[in-house]
Amino acid sequence: MKKIMLGVSALCLVAFTSCKEDATAKIKSENVAEAAARDANSGNFATIEFEETEHDFGTIQNGTPVETVFRYTNTGTSPLVVSDIKSTCGCTVPSDWTKQVAPGETGEFNVKFDGKGNGLVTKAITMTTNTEKGAETVRIKAMVEGGANAMQPAAQSGAQSIMQQPVRKSSTQPGHEGHNHD
Template structure:
């Protein structure tokens, strides 16, 4: 058994020492330059600044559709990319967003809300971006007066 372990150890030693080439031979100058450029730009994330982070539609009658526009500015030093915008429910639909915004430029997106609900309603819209955080959010809110038919359903007591 000692001979097997000794032989296996010798074989491993041969493999580990035979693969040690000079690593500097494998390094390409162009790759070093690209890595240096990438590392220099690593902290230059785009920064998104909104004109408002919440929009209040005020008081609405149940079922009244409304729409607003959120504007955002890239206050960072690299291209802002907004890859997706989704809302927390189907009653709020974001659309027509500016996908790429250069530094100093402004983009926008529309949010349509169907006005359904009762009392105070708040919905969140999430943006997937290439900012350092990776996602941003804005919200809408409204106070919805219940429709006259909402409370008229008859209730039969349990027996």
């Protein structure tokens, strides 16, 4: 039994010493420099500042398409990366955004709103970024008049009683206020 234990110990000793290579020989100096630069900037997030965080289209007629441009500046020390922009509804379409913005530089994106709804309509547009929060939000709003679900004066609508009027449905999804999905 002692001979077996002694043999296994010798075999293990040979195995561990024969596999020992110099690990430092495998390290590339350019990778070390790149990792050092990355680690130095790991706590530095890009910082975004908007010219306006909410755009008011004012009063528009139902079905009137409108659009605006949101401009943003990278006020941080790291490059700003905007990987995606989405809205809360298909009636609001963000497009053509500046994907990378160097420190001190300015980027922008367009937002088109189809102008449909009734009453005060507010929509949120969310940017996925490399800022500390990871997402930035801007909003558009408009007072939409003359929508399909707009209340008509009693003299024009034939003076229906409350019991005869159709039930109005409205969305309960966040960001769909004033935007009916009938």
